[in-house]
Amino acid sequence: MIEIHDLTKRYGDKTALNQLNLNIAPGQIFGLLGHNGAGKSTTIKNLVSIIQPTSGTITVDGLDLAQQRLAVKAKISYVPDTPDIFLQLSAMEYWDLIAAAYQKSEAEVQQRRQQLMALFDMAEHAEEPMASYSHGMRQKAIVIGALLPDPDIWILDEPMQGLDPQAAFDLKNLMKAHAAKGKTVIFSTHNLDTAQQLCDQLAILKQGQLIYTGTVEALLAQHPQQSLETIYLEMAGRPTNGALVDAIEGEPDE
Numbered sequence: 001m002i003e004i005h006d007l008t009k010r011y012g013d014k015t016a017l018n019q020l021n022l023n024i025a026p027g028q029i030f031g032l033l034g035h036n037g038a039g040k041s042t043t044i045k046n047l048v049s050i051i052q053p054t055s056g057t058i059t060v061d062g063l064d065l066a067q068q069r070l071a072v073k074a075k076i077s078y079v080p081d082t083p084d085i086f087l088q089l090s091a092m093e094y095w096d097l098i099a100a101a102y103q104k105s106e107a108e109v110q111q112r113r114q115q116l117m118a119l120f121d122m123a124e125h126a127e128e129p130m131a132s133y134s135h136g137m138r139q140k141a142i143v144i145g146a147l148l149p150d151p152d153i154w155i156l157d158e159p160m161q162g163l164d165p166q167a168a169f170d171l172k173n174l175m176k177a178h179a180a181k182g183k184t185v186i187f188s189t190h191n192l193d194t195a196q197q198l199c200d201q202l203a204i205l206k207q208g209q210l211i212y213t214g215t216v217e218a219l220l221a222q223h224p225q226q227s228l229e230t231i232y233l234e235m236a237g238r239p240t241n242g243a244l245v246d247a248i249e250g251e252p253d254e
């Protein structure tokens, strides 16, 4: 169980996250939604301890993240919001680094690495430097790195970003299978269809505030006859500004 209590993060005068409270139970796929700048990555970076909260606490299976950082981090793997990291390494060298960080032996990771490379069509390119990869190939390498040590909790910041439809489909199935084993998957997305397909629970953030947490079904039930897109835009967005669109693009020709 992950318990986030009154989590606040300020950058100078800017409050990126304001007193966030969330409980995330094992066996769930938990989705984080919100417009650009809403606080999704800030939440995730706090959870994986890349940044420290201004105030508030995070506990994982009863362990306080601030007090037992390494023990908590060993339970979590992470896909960052950009795949442009360790570009001078080959994917294979990057995966070796991840395996070493999680204290996994070559024997422990070999089979899973082979399987993940095959699934994501990365075997052919694994020895090439990641600087030479396309955006989607870098994303695949980072996703494989996160899935390789197979800890209980996967935290994935916009993991489908740049993946081709095949890789996105396969990753979604891996996320479902991980949760079905009683493990936890937390991910952020801008794709409402993906959220609807995958999430057991979701949280919607707006300007650092939690404005909804619960199931997709409960949210849809609160707003009969509306799509998730319409509900989400009404909650998280602003009124659609047709006049401004017309002003930018001009009136259509007769």
Ligand SMILES: Nc1ncnc2c1ncn2[C@@H]1O[C@H](COP(=O)(O)OP(=O)(O)OP(=O)(O)O)[C@@H](O)[C@H]1O
Pocket (backbone or CB within 6 Å): 011, 014, 015, 016, 034, 035, 036, 037, 038, 039, 040, 041, 042, 043, 081
């Ligand atoms: N290092 C930083 N320094 C200053 N402000 C920051 C920093 N990182 C994030 N912020 C601010 O915190 C707020 C939340 O940013 P965050 O990256 O969490 O949003 P997000 O929901 O992940 O957005 P996106 O969908 O664009 O990735 C934004 O206003 C952003 O400008």
